Structures are given as C-alpha cells and as structure tokens.
Amino acid sequence: MRGETALERLSTTPSTTSQWWVIGLCMLFNVIDGLDVMAMAFTASRVAAEWALNGAQLGLLLSASLVGMALGSLLAAPRADRFGRRPLLLAGLLLSGLGMLLSFWSPDHHVLMFLRLLTGIGTGAVLVGANVLTFEHASPQRRNLAVALQSLAFAMGASLGGVLAHGLNDLMGWRYVFLAGGCITLVAALAGVFWLRESPSFLALEHRAPIPPLSPDDVSRPFSAGQWQQTLSLALALFLLMFCFYFVMSWTPALLVDNGFTDQQGARIGMLLALGGMLGALFLGLAANRFGCRRLLSGFLLLDAALLPLMVPASHVPGLAALVAVTLGLMLNGAVAALFVLAPQAFCTSVRTTGVGVVLAMGRLGAIISPVVAGFLLDAGWTAQHLFMFFAGSQVLAVLLIRRGTRER
Template structure:
C-alpha cells in the first residue's frame, strides 16, 4: 500500500506509461461503443424497406439499445463494486460483441429488437466504466482533455459505422454492418483482457458508499439533479439529431447514400467539437462552455431544415451541429465524475448517464410517433431546440462549485 501511495504522489515513467495505456484502451472502447450504438441509425432505412416497418417501429428499434444502455449504466456501479471495474467493462464488451454478431442472423423485427436491447446493456456499462477508469488514471492536469477525448472516440466509432454502412449496405446488405461491428468489438475485448488495468481506487478497496440515496443527501442533491436533468435534455436532442437525420434527409428527397453522408458529417463535426472542448476546458471552464454549446445548438436546430435546401449550407450546418452536440456531451462527461467523491463516482456517473439514456429512449420513439402523425420536420426540430434551451437554463441556474471544477 505504501508503494502505491508513493507512486500516486511521484509517479514513475513506467507508471505514467501504464496510466496512459489505460486511457488509450478506454478511447478504443469508446470507438467500438460508438460503432455499436449508431449501427442501427445507419441501417434503419434498409431494415425498414426489407421488413416494411413504420416510422414508430423504427423508432422502437432505435430506442431499444438506449433502453439497454440505461440498464447498463445503472447496473455498472453495483457490479463494479463487487467484481471490479475492469471485469465488468470487459464482460460488457463481450456482451456487445456477441449480440452484434447475432444481429447478422436475426430473422424478424422482434428478434432484432431484443438483440439491440442486449447490445445496449453492454454499451451502457462500457461507457460508465471507460469514463471512470479514464478519470482515475489520467494525470490531473490532463484529465479534462482525456475525458473529452472519450467523446471524440465515440464520434469516431459512429463515423466508422457510417463508413461501414456506406460500403456494405449496397454491396452485401445491412446485416454485414452488424457482423463487422460485432467482430471488431470481440477483437477489442480480447485486447483489453491483455492490457487493461484496474483503477487504484478499486485496488485500494474503496468504501462502498451510501447507495444511490447518498447521491441526493443534504448539499449534494442540487448538483446531482442538475447534471441528471441536463443529461436527459441533451441526450433527448442528441439522439433525435443523430438517429433521425439520415432518414429525414431521405424523406426530404435525398438518396440513402446522402442520408448516411449527412449522419457522418454530424459525427465528424462531433470529433472536432469534443477535441476543442477538451483543449479549452481548463481555460474557460466546462460549465461555461456547456451553456454556450446548448444555446448555440438550440439556434442551429431551428435552422437545420432550411439549411438542407442549399448543399454547401447543409454541409456546414451538419458539421456545426455535430460539433456543438458532441462538445456539450464532452463537457458533461468531464463534469460528471468530478461532482462525486471516489466511493460514489461509478454510481454517480452511472446515474447521470442512465438519466440521459431515458431522454435518449424517449427521443427517437417520440419523433417517430410525431412523424406518423404528419408533423413536419421543421416542427420536430423546433420542439427539440426547446429542449436544448431548457438544458442551458437548468445548468446556468444550478451553477455550483462542484460543477465549476471543470
């Protein structure tokens, strides 16, 4: 124990290298998570055409993995406290990989729906585990950047999913997107089993904490509720834009390839947004940057439908929307682990992300129902712009020292 304390105070070169190895592996896990989470969005139009699905049914397919992600986020904390964060993270990767591969053989709507639910459980647990392990291993001076880079990695994975869909949907079919993604997930899981290390706080047998009720104890509930509420509203808007943009572009007269390209533009912009947030977090503060991103994103959502009528403007708008959305998520991911003490960190981050997943669950299905009710795309974007404005107001009104640390 004394040796660990010395290393925590004056880390050696080998210790720093090992820490950055863990951060790098968590980046890789987020790449895979991004691919697995967004695979359905990039194949939805092909699945709908093959099985004659309604917009509401597609919305349920898009939401299924999000329901699983909620369960995975909430279940990660008690399992990690009992079995260790490393084991839970690796087991979750295996679950995602196996169920992605099984999607290749799905023979109907209900089977695919169940498999996407199970994939989401794995993805949700991986996101929590990777966020906490990155926070625990990254040097304090580089912690905000390291956590923000996790969002860059997620966006990169989503972009990779778009590339796979672009190449495989026409040549081999949508099933091969899931087969390829699942195979990559299993491969990355094997790499993690070889080199991923447990966090020092877990090895030190940290205190179990007070359960989820402890997150709402006196003096802590405002920041917990603020982070959870903002995450709900942010994910509500994020998954509408990310999940429905490809199909909405197709409904507006664009080809399926153009729809996928539009979705990829969002994720490419997202990579730049998360990176810029990480670089600017220490200078301007994540709280301030989060408010700005939410406000600008609300304005941009109001303009997206009009912008699609001009090709170059559509490209710029899609890129900027992705930049703002992912930057906001990166800011929230930086703030979340800092708001909780070590014994409660996994549980606190899991609760915040799980609440966000609730917004993500409601979002695609809500949009699908409104589309079936003949709502125009502009009306939808207006509603979702309001959610981002409300999130900005909530985080601004609940400004506290715990949130200012970012």
C-alpha cells in the same frame, strides 16, 4: 477517503505512458461501442426487407439497444463501485460481443430485438466504465482532454461502422455486419484482459469484508443529502441535451429534404453534422482547462439554441446550411463531451460509477424518446421550423440546470 487521496496524489504527477495506455484502450472500447450501437441503423433496410417488417417493428429494433444502454448504465454501474471498474468494462465488452455475434444466427426479428437489448446493456456498461476509468487514470492537466476523447472515439466508431456496414451489406449481407462487430468486440475484450489496469483510486479504497449484497440503496446514494442537487441537474441536463441531439441527428436530413433539399444534399448535411461532432469533442478537450468546462458547456448549449432556429431558413442557401450544420454538430457534441467530463467530477470514488451511470441512463432516456416525440409532433401538424424552435428551448432549459445545480472541481 483513501480513494480520494490516491486521486489527489495522481493529480500532482504528469500522465505516464502506462496511464495513456489505459486511456487509449478505453478509447478503443468506445470506438467499438459506437460500431456496435449503430450496427442496427446501418442494416435496418436490409433486415426490414428480409423479414417484411413494418415501421413499428423496425422502430422497436432500432430502440432496443438504446433501452439496453440505459439499463446497463443504471443497473450495472453500482457493481463497479463494489467490485471495480475493470470487471465492469470486461463484462460489458463480453456481453455486447456475444450479443453481436449471436445476432448473426437470428431466426426472426424477436430474437434479434432481444440480442440488441443485451448488446445495449453491454455497451452501456462499457460507456460508464470507460468514462470513470479514464477520469481516474488521467492527471488533472490532461483529464478533460482524456475524457473528451472518449466521446470523440464513440462518434468515430459510429462513422467507421457505417463504412464497414456499407461494404459488408453489399458483399455478404447484413448478418456479416453483426458477425464482424462481434468478433472485433471479443478481441478487444481479450486485449482488455491482458492490458487493462484497475483504477488506482478504487484500489486505494478501504474495502469491507465480506462485501454485502447489492441493494436498492446503491442506486439511491447519488441522491443523498448534499449530493442530490448535482446529480439531478447533471442527469436532467444530459436528458435535454440528448433529447435535442438525437432529434438533430435523426430528423435533420429528412426535414431538409422536405424543405427542398435533394436526398444527396440531405445525406451530406448528416455527414457534416457528424464531422462537426468529432471536432466539437476535440475542441472541448483542448479548451476546457483554459476556459472551464462548465463555462464552455453553457456557451455550447446557448449556441445550440441560437443555431437550431436557423437550420430551416439556411436550407435555402446550401453553403450556409452546410456551415450551420457543421457548427451545430460541433456545439452539440462539444456539449455532450463537456457533460461527460463534468459527471465523474461530481461524485466521490466510492459512488462515482453509480453516479455517472445514473446521469448517462437519463441521457439515454432522452435519446430514446426524442425521435418518437418529433414524429408525434409532425403528425400533429407541426412544421420543421416549429420543431427546431421547440428543441432549441430544451437547450436553454439545460443551461439553467447547469448554472444553478452544478459546480466544477
């Protein structure tokens, strides 16, 4: 196909300034995505206090954007294979920006929940679009690094969102966190209108006129003969990885406090997990060309499985707990970055965004149910050690899926 020829032609040339400009814009969009997604987590206590929310109501608020991200990845992505990656990105930024902005005027938690759902749909579309656009602009010598940097940018956005939220919460109130996030997102969308370029491989495709209406077949194409095994393996592997990732990020500080840590020590472990995460994405991007992304992913997942059962015993030695936390964060985020690199490789240009959308949507599903499953198991009498061992098993299963069902190009 002409799209694949364009991608191969790009593979023979080094990355240019204009290509890195697009990749940099996609990184900026992912930074803002991270800020938008985490805004609710950073304001949850203030929102709950203002509207006297119970745990179930607050949980729904926190989950709404994750549900939206899954919908955005699954339902919006096929349109990018028909109309372009650039329109998907810009529409996603516009929707998430408006969702954040309107949240400032939310009269109650029902309206805020709906707006968080819309924000999530927008951010889900942006994540898919940025991943594919970066893959299709970067030369192969820098492609792994460029895609991995998108994962790092999302984590950086979540961290910067915490700093922004802390300041605005204390000075002006939780609503201004959403107001600031919405304005920043809409300014980024405006920058994209002027400076974001479409994928060369998408432009090279032979378009049929008129374009037929979207149908259920567009989502089913990643499961066609010869393709379904890779799609299913990547999707289930990301589901299991995000299932473990969100357990570790959501529950580890609290579980360590229950095992003797102070609140400050628990919070410090959470920060070390995030710091290790950014280092993991960068390491993957730099090392993937030399060692192979698929091989690194298998190693990261196996090390995750080995480190998780050590978290509770290490809690009795604070220095050791910090080392385990940084290493575990590095491995988990390195594995996420590796799957983000492998996903666009698995699909041809005409179905790439749809396929990546299916994979990322399954990952979001794992993120949504992970904290709930952990809470249910704790209520059923499981100990922290049992939980860490259970989630370690999910990583071993992910390794088997990757080794049996995927290939690297």
